[in-house]
Amino acid sequence: MSLLEVRHLVKHFPVRGGVLNRVVGHVHAVNDVSFDVRKGETLGIVGESGCGKSTLGKMLIRLIEPTSGTITYEGQDITALSHSQMMPLRRTMQIIFQDPYSSLNPRLTVRSLLKEAIAFHRIVARNEMDDYITELIRRVGLRADAADKFPHEFSGGQRQRIGIARALATKPEFIVADEPVSALDVSIQAQVLNLLMDLKDEFGLTLVFISHDLKVIQHFCDRVMVMYLGHAVETLPCLELDEQVRHPYSKALLGANPIDDPDQRRPLTILQGDVPSPFHMPAGCPFIGRCPDVIDRCRAEMPPIVEREPGHRVACWVANEDVAEPAAPAKSLG
Amino acid sequence: MIQAGQPHSEPILSVRHLTTRFRTDLGLVTAVDDVSFDIHAGETVGIVGESGCGKTVTSKSIMRLLPERVSRIDPASKIMFRGMNLATASESRMRSVRGDQIAMIFQEPMTSLNPVFRIGWQIEEALKYHTDLNRAQRRQRSIEMLRLVEIPNPERRISEYPHQLSGGMRQRVMIAIALCCEPDILIADEPTTALDVTIQAQILNLMEGLKRKLNTAIMLITHNLGVVAQVCDRVLVMYAGRVIESGTVHDIFHRPQHPYTQALLESIPKRGRREHGKRLPTIPGIVPSLHHLPAGCRFAERCRFRQDQCVDHEPELLETSDGRAYRCFFPITQAPMAPTIGGSDVPA
Numbered sequence: 081m082s083l084l085e086v087r088h089l090v091k092h093f094p095v096r097g098g099v100l101n102r103v104v105g106h107v108h109a110v111n112d113v114s115f116d117v118r119k120g121e122t123l124g125i126v127g128e129s130g131c132g133k134s135t136l137g138k139m140l141i142r143l144i145e146p147t148s149g150t151i152t153y154e155g156q157d158i159t160a161l162s163h164s165q166m167m168p169l170r171r172t173m174q175i176i177f178q179d180p181y182s183s184l185n186p187r188l189t190v191r192s193l194l195k196e197a198i199a200f201h202r203i204v205a206r207n208e209m210d211d212y213i214t215e216l217i218r219r220v221g222l223r224a225d226a227a228d229k230f231p232h233e234f235s236g237g238q239r240q241r242i243g244i245a246r247a248l249a250t251k252p253e254f255i256v257a258d259e260p261v262s263a264l265d266v267s268i269q270a271q272v273l274n275l276l277m278d279l280k281d282e283f284g285l286t287l288v289f290i291s292h293d294l295k296v297i298q299h300f301c302d303r304v305m306v307m308y309l310g311h312a313v314e315t316l317p318c319l320e321l322d323e324q325v326r327h328p329y330s331k332a333l334l335g336a337n338p339i340d341d342p343d344q345r346r347p348l349t350i351l352q353g354d355v356p357s358p359f360h361m362p363a364g365c366p367f368i369g370r371c372p373d374v375i376d377r378c379r380a381e382m383p384p385i386v387e388r389e390p391g392h393r394v395a396c397w398v399a400n401e402d403v404a405e406p407a408a409p410a411k412s413l414g
Numbered sequence: 415m416i417q418a419g420q421p422h423s424e425p426i427l428s429v430r431h432l433t434t435r436f437r438t439d440l441g442l443v444t445a446v447d448d449v450s451f452d453i454h455a456g457e458t459v460g461i462v463g464e465s466g467c468g469k470t471v472t473s474k475s476i477m478r479l480l481p482e483r484v485s486r487i488d489p490a491s492k493i494m495f496r497g498m499n500l501a502t503a504s505e506s507r508m509r510s511v512r513g514d515q516i517a518m519i520f521q522e523p524m525t526s527l528n529p530v531f532r533i534g535w536q537i538e539e540a541l542k543y544h545t546d547l548n549r550a551q552r553r554q555r556s557i558e559m560l561r562l563v564e565i566p567n568p569e570r571r572i573s574e575y576p577h578q579l580s581g582g583m584r585q586r587v588m589i590a591i592a593l594c595c596e597p598d599i600l601i602a603d604e605p606t607t608a609l610d611v612t613i614q615a616q617i618l619n620l621m622e623g624l625k626r627k628l629n630t631a632i633m634l635i636t637h638n639l640g641v642v643a644q645v646c647d648r649v650l651v652m653y654a655g656r657v658i659e660s661g662t663v664h665d666i667f668h669r670p671q672h673p674y675t676q677a678l679l680e681s682i683p684k685r686g687r688r689e690h691g692k693r694l695p696t697i698p699g700i701v702p703s704l705h706h707l708p709a710g711c712r713f714a715e716r717c718r719f720r721q722d723q724c725v726d727h728e729p730e731l732l733e734t735s736d737g738r739a740y741r742c743f744f745p746i747t748q749a750p751m752a753p754t755i756g757g758s759d760v761p762a
Contacts, residue, residue: 128610128611128612128613129610235700236465237700238700265464265465265637266464266637266639266678266681266682267464267677267678267681267696267697268464268700269681270681270682270683270694270695270696270697271696271697273683273694274693274694274696277691277693278693292610292611293611294611295640295682295683295685296683298683298685298690299683299684299685299689299690299691299694300683300691302691318690319687319690322685322686332612333611333612335615336611336612336614336615337611337640338615338618338638338640338641338643338644338645339640339643339644340639340640340643340667340679340682340684341643341667342643342644342646342663342664342667342668343664343667343668344643345643345644347619348615348618348619348644349612349615350612350615350616350619351612351615351616354580354582354583354613355580355610370612
């Protein structure tokens with residue numbers, strides 16, 4: 081069953097310029113993205129800087145308002161909710177940010193920053209507050225005396241644990257983790273990934289895990305959605321990634337990642353050029369500027385998303401050539 | 415000392431007992447402690463370790479780029495390059511070495527290029543100091559360099575400013591500046607860390623090609639073990655200011671001797687079905703603060719094989735006959751060991 085259904089989500093940011101500060105154009109951060117997140121699963125979203133993955137993550141919990149499209153959470157279209165109607169959902173939908181240095185208020189102790197959220201959502205009674213905070217801190221692997229320290233007194237990994245405790249404090253069901261381990265050293269990254277894995281099982285969380293590191297996503301997530309320039313170009317189960325991957329961009333992402341074994345050295349996949357600016361979107365497929373297999377049709381028309389197999393969706397004219405004319409878009413986006 | 419790759423050739427750079435200290439509000443800290451290694455022409459040596467292990471300070475000590483107000487290279491340190499000891503060389507001497515014979519590229523191409531000068535000017539600056547080329551020749555050479563690092567339309571790009579280029583392009587310009595005088599050694603400090611993975615692949619490929627073309631030795635500083643496995647010949651692993659293990663890239667990845675090296679390799683997420691969704695092996699705890707270093711082995715507190723001996727005494731760097739070295743009383747597999755102690759060829 082789907083906990084979250086996203087349909088045709090679009091975000092355009094206006095760009096202002098000139099002496100009168102008029103809107104001179106739009107950055108197309110997220111373009112017509114649709115997907116489902118099933119209850120209890122972890123969906124990975126991977127892509128390079130500027131592909132719109134963080135914007136998408138923030139839209140899912142309405143930290144950024146979408147330009148158009150719908151987000152349905154447990155059957156309720158949350159894009160239509162007012163600020164006050166959204167409040168109870170803010171408790172169940174939480175986010176963990178990449179940079180624990182800037183996402184924690186430096187002037188609050190760990191106890192007061194956890195208390196803020198707990199008291200606002202009335203998670204526990206006032207007299208149980210201290211016990212609940214102590215338990216939270218212990219659960220994310222910090223010592224009990226951490227409660228009365230300030231964020232600057234912790235290392236990066238410990239700060240990310242505080243960010244996780246902060247997200248867990250309201251007993252959420254759904255968490256967006258936006259690059260939660262990207263700023264951490266590899267040994268600390270493993271500690272935090274393990275913690276997230278344990279908490280997910282213990283609290284039955286549903287996660288959207290955003291990262292630029294395909295290796296982390298492959299290890300940690302059930303399914304992966306590859307984004308390029310605001311478009312979801314391929315979605316498939318992580319276990320099938322190595323063998324079944326079809327989109328040339330996903331292939332390049334896989335092939336550009338060096339393998340951690342000097343005996344398996346191989347020429348890295350080289351894509352020509354840079355990611356184009358989302359301010360000047362190419363006509364047709366967003367990937368044509370760097371794609372090794374462009375055909376004429378790619379320049380003229382945006383490729384439709386085709387469900388090649390249950391759970392494997394690809395948007396590419398060339399990769400989908402073997403599939404007959406695309407069927408009508410599937411009702412449920414597995 | 416450490417010999418692999420080309421055992422017969424003389425090393426081009428020979429670092430012995432490099433020790434660099436910083437003055438801080440909390441007292442003196444030793445960021446790099448008795449580090450010794452060699453680099454030969456045409457080889458790529460990787461220095462790996464986590465934040466704060468001293469890998470960047472090592473490279474900046476070699477280039478003498480650390481602020482003299484707060485830092486000091488120990489007078490017993492030797493950084494031998496072409497018969498010169500860079501550790502004690504004069505500033506004017508260093509200026510002729512830097513950028514000409516030893517060049518460096520940094521992690522942040524956004525902040526290491528000067529935003530108010532055109533990129534052509536910034537390449538020509540190095541040529542102006544280190545060569546006799548006239549203005550037209552310098553311009554010609556700059557265009558050639560941009561072409562070499564595969565920047566499209568170099569004739570047009572040369573008169574652009576850094577903000578007009580993408581991150582990957584800026585790193586290419588940095589490489590062009592570093593290589594324009596054909597240095598013997600290129601020090602690359604996290605050259606791809608700020609870049610996307612497809613751009614990282616382009617830059618690694620480019621460095622590999624240029625190394626072959628110019629026979630430049632590369633000292634690659636990184637925390638990305640995948641990058642090390644892909645491009646390095648030999649590897650030094652650093653921990654809390656010390657070299658704790660060194661050897662060929664194959665030895666380090668397949669037969670690590672130090673428990674830290676082994677644990678570091680295990681903690682990388684692996685691809686494939688068997689490990690999918692499993693907990694990752696981790697190293698408990700965090701790196702010790704340089705202000706409060708333990709008396710014994712610096713890794714002892716986090717080590718799974720710790721014995722009493724490790725807490726009380728710090729192991730010496732032991733060299734084995736096959737050109738490896740490690741700093742551990744209880745290495746993972748006991749290899750035949752030569753009874754020499756690290757750096758014994760130079761009197762302390």
